[in-house]
Amino acid sequence: MTLIDAGSSASSPPTDRGRLKLVVAYDGTDFHGFAVQREVRTVGGVLTDALVAATGLPPEALHLVCAGRTDAGVHARGQVVTVDVPDGDDEALRRALNGMTAPEVVVRDVARVPADFDARHSARWRRYRYTIVNSAEPDPFLARYAWWVPLPLDLSLLRLGADPFVGEHDFAAFCRRAGSATTVRRVLDSCWHPPDGEVLRYEIRAKAFCWQMVRAIVGTLVDVGTGRRRPGDMLAVLRSGDRAQAPRLAPAHGLCLWDVGYDAPSR
Amino acid sequence: MTLIDAGSSASSPPTDRGRLKLVVAYDGTDFHGFAVQREVRTVGGVLTDALVAATGLPPEALHLVCAGRTDAGVHARGQVVTVDVPDGDDEALRRALNGMTAPEVVVRDVARVPADFDARHSARWRRYRYTIVNSAEPDPFLARYAWWVPLPLDLSLLRLGADPFVGEHDFAAFCRRAGSATTVRRVLDSCWHPPDGEVLRYEIRAKAFCWQMVRAIVGTLVDVGTGRRRPGDMLAVLRSGDRAQAPRLAPAHGLCLWDVGYDAPSR
Numbered sequence: 001m002t003l004i005d006a007g008s009s010a011s012s013p014p015t016d017r018g019r020l021k022l023v024v025a026y027d028g029t030d031f032h033g034f035a036v037q038r039e040v041r042t043v044g045g046v047l048t049d050a051l052v053a054a055t056g057l058p059p060e061a062l063h064l065v066c067a068g069r070t071d072a073g074v075h076a077r078g079q080v081v082t083v084d085v086p087d088g089d090d091e092a093l094r095r096a097l098n099g100m101t102a103p104e105v106v107v108r109d110v111a112r113v114p115a116d117f118d119a120r121h122s123a124r125w126r127r128y129r130y131t132i133v134n135s136a137e138p139d140p141f142l143a144r145y146a147w148w149v150p151l152p153l154d155l156s157l158l159r160l161g162a163d164p165f166v167g168e169h170d171f172a173a174f175c176r177r178a179g180s181a182t183t184v185r186r187v188l189d190s191c192w193h194p195p196d197g198e199v200l201r202y203e204i205r206a207k208a209f210c211w212q213m214v215r216a217i218v219g220t221l222v223d224v225g226t227g228r229r230r231p232g233d234m235l236a237v238l239r240s241g242d243r244a245q246a247p248r249l250a251p252a253h254g255l256c257l258w259d260v261g262y263d264a265p266s267r
Numbered sequence: 268m269t270l271i272d273a274g275s276s277a278s279s280p281p282t283d284r285g286r287l288k289l290v291v292a293y294d295g296t297d298f299h300g301f302a303v304q305r306e307v308r309t310v311g312g313v314l315t316d317a318l319v320a321a322t323g324l325p326p327e328a329l330h331l332v333c334a335g336r337t338d339a340g341v342h343a344r345g346q347v348v349t350v351d352v353p354d355g356d357d358e359a360l361r362r363a364l365n366g367m368t369a370p371e372v373v374v375r376d377v378a379r380v381p382a383d384f385d386a387r388h389s390a391r392w393r394r395y396r397y398t399i400v401n402s403a404e405p406d407p408f409l410a411r412y413a414w415w416v417p418l419p420l421d422l423s424l425l426r427l428g429a430d431p432f433v434g435e436h437d438f439a440a441f442c443r444r445a446g447s448a449t450t451v452r453r454v455l456d457s458c459w460h461p462p463d464g465e466v467l468r469y470e471i472r473a474k475a476f477c478w479q480m481v482r483a484i485v486g487t488l489v490d491v492g493t494g495r496r497r498p499g500d501m502l503a504v505l506r507s508g509d510r511a512q513a514p515r516l517a518p519a520h521g522l523c524l525w526d527v528g529y530d531a532p533s534r
Contacts, residue, residue: 027407075408103410140294141342141412143370 017084019117022047022094023109028075029144029253030104035069043070043105047081050100054093055085067119067260068126071212073252075145077129078108078259082119117262125188125261127205130218131254135198146199147218147254153200153225158192160231161224162202164238165190165217172241174217175210183210183241190217203258214255219248284351286384289314289361290376295342296411296520297371302336310337310372314348317367321360322352334386334527335393338479340519342412344396345375345526349386384529392455392528394472397485398521402465413466414485414521420467420492425459427498428491429469431505432457432484439508441484442477450477450508457484470525481522486515 024047032040036048044064052059067080085093094110101107131146133139138148165187172183186207193201202221204214220237223229237245291314299307303315311331319326334347352360361377368374398413400406405415432454439450453474460468469488471481487504490496504512 025407027410077408098404103405103407103415106404106407108404137365137373137375138370140292140370140373141344143294144411145408148370 016087018087019082019113019115020085020090020093021111021113021117021119022081022083022107024079024081024105024107025077026075026079026105027103027144028070028073032072033070033074034066034076034079036064043076043079044081046101046105047097050097051083051085053100054096057085065119067123068128068209068257070255070257071252074255074257075253076257079257080119080123080260080262082113082117119260122262123208123260124263125205125207126209127189127203127258127260128209128214129256129258130202130204130214130250131256132200132202132218132222133198134200139198142199144253145256147222147251149222149226151226153222154227155192155195155200155225157227157231158200158202158221158225161221161229161234162190162192163231164234165204169238170241171210171213171238173237173243173246174213174220175243176212176216177243178211185210185213212249215250215252216246216248218250218254220246222250223248283354285354286349286380286382287352287357287360288378288380288384288386289348289350289374291346291348291372291374292344293342293346293372294370294411295337295340299339300337300341301333301343301346303331310343310346311348313368313372314364317364318350318352320367321363324352332386334390335395335476335524337522337524338519341522341524342520343524346524347386347390347527347529349380349384386527389529390475390527391530392472392474393476394456394470394525394527395476395481396523396525397469397471397481397517398523399467399469399485399489400465401467406465409466411520412523414489414518416489416493418493420489421494422459422462422467422492424494424498425467425469425488425492428488428496428501429457429459430498431501432471436505437508438477438480438505440504440510440513441487442480442510443483444510445478452477452480479516482517482519483513483515485517485521487513489517490515 026043031043034043036042036044048059048062048064051062062083065082070076090110094107097107133142133146133148134153136150168184168186170184175183187204189203189205191203202218224231293310298310301310303309303311315326315329315331318329329350332349337343357377361374364374400409400413400415401420403417435451435453437451442450454471456470456472458470469485491498
């Protein structure tokens with residue numbers, strides 16, 4: 001029924017289209033990331049298919065823009081997506097999309113935004129959360145969403161190691177290069193939450209991130225937490241700009257795009 | 268390496284076998300329940316295969332006994348299993364099993380028990396936990412382990428509805444019949460935990476359970492929580508012994524065998 005409601009708005013001509021902002025949560029386990037790619041299943045592809053079914057627009061008319069192009073296996077709680085769709089009952093459209101994609105992909109919220117609002121370029125910051133289970137044995141119920149680290153981690157060392165990342169740095173040592181683009185980024189927060197039993201959560205917020213930057217930072221911090229590396233070395237590794245100094249990459253499945261910040265008027 | 272350690276103990280003849288008690292956690296999503304069955308993947312089957320590989324015993328020599336024969340899709344945090352295996356380094360055996368079955372199936376603990384101890388018949392009680400997410404939209408990260416109920420549930424009604432199940436009753440109205448066996452059971456606890464945000468947890472403990480009993484109780488209680496049924500009707504439904512009076516079955520994926528109690532000397 002909601003599908004038909006949403007579909008009826010699809011008869012509006014493209015000239016009546018306006019920009020919609022979607023807040024999307026997904027379990028990234030069975031996706032090859034967000035960005036639409038031919039031949040592989042992606043979050044953007046699944047959302048596009050659902051939008052095609054709900055609006056009647058052809059796929060080539062739907063250009064999804066996301067705040068963070070999460071990699072294969074990475075999850076999201078508050079991914080933000082903008083797309084131009086016909087004016088209509090947006091809440092019915094949201095329900096229609098969830099009817100096709102939930103619970104793997106859930107559109108948590110929809111809102112009309114101005115035509116110059118863009119999920120990617122209007123974002124002020126992105127926040128990622130990385131979850132670790134630090135226990136002698138893995139936990140079957142956390143295995144999809146947390147990295148299991150059996151060696152004991154020292155939270156004080158983890159916290160000392162996390163501090164130096166705050167501020168503006170060249171993160172060349174902590175990212176996979178994508179062309180010749182700058183790797184200078186400003187990190188606003190880098191902290192470990194109080195532990196919840198055996199579950200440790202690291203949160204990092206920045207205006208933008210380099211490719212695989214959070215996973216490289218967490219991989220290195222885990223070596224600090226086990227005592228294999230010293231927290232005092234982090235600044236030197238940053239300054240080296242040398243990828244070989246921070247080669248350990250935390251697995252994708254512990255990472256989650258937590259939320260994205262925009263200026264108040266656009267929210 | 269642990270595999271080889273464990274395998275070396277397999278050279279002991281069967282006469283040196285003793286009884287081992289395993290505490291096992293598993294994500295039941297991709298299993299057709301615990302009990303070994305030909306042609307389908309079961310938790311007992313996967314554990315038997317791992318024991319064969321680790322001990323060198325043939326599968327027909329390994330008779331797994333479990334405390335609760337969980338159905339397809341049901342999870343366990345503290346399933347208890349007994350099996351006769353050669354004397355040896357049990358901790359190495361445990362690690363070898365986990366090397367083959369984790370994180371989907373994790374042997375959390377192993378202990379030698381007397382030959383007359385039996386995971387099923389020695390159990391004093393079983394405790395199950397049922398998890399519900401009561402929210403307008405599903406949560407991708409809880410979808411495997413909780414039943415999503417979008418209609419608002421009234422916790423006071425849920426609690427009033429849960430009380431009458433405590434004590435000895437004929438649960439014929441709340442179970443799928445399996446032959447002519449008695450359906451009288453003694454329930455020791457039946458309660459809802461304080462809510463954790465949108466997550467509601469029901470716990471029920473009994474000496475033993477009938478087939479699908481917890482799922483039938485939870486299905487009926489959800490109708491009480493939404494106001495479709497009155498908590499005061501629960502006793503009448505119990506007394507009716509009529510399966511048609513409680514036809515709603517909560518889905519398997521919200522259910523978890525939480526733990527099993529034994530007399531102190533056997534623990």
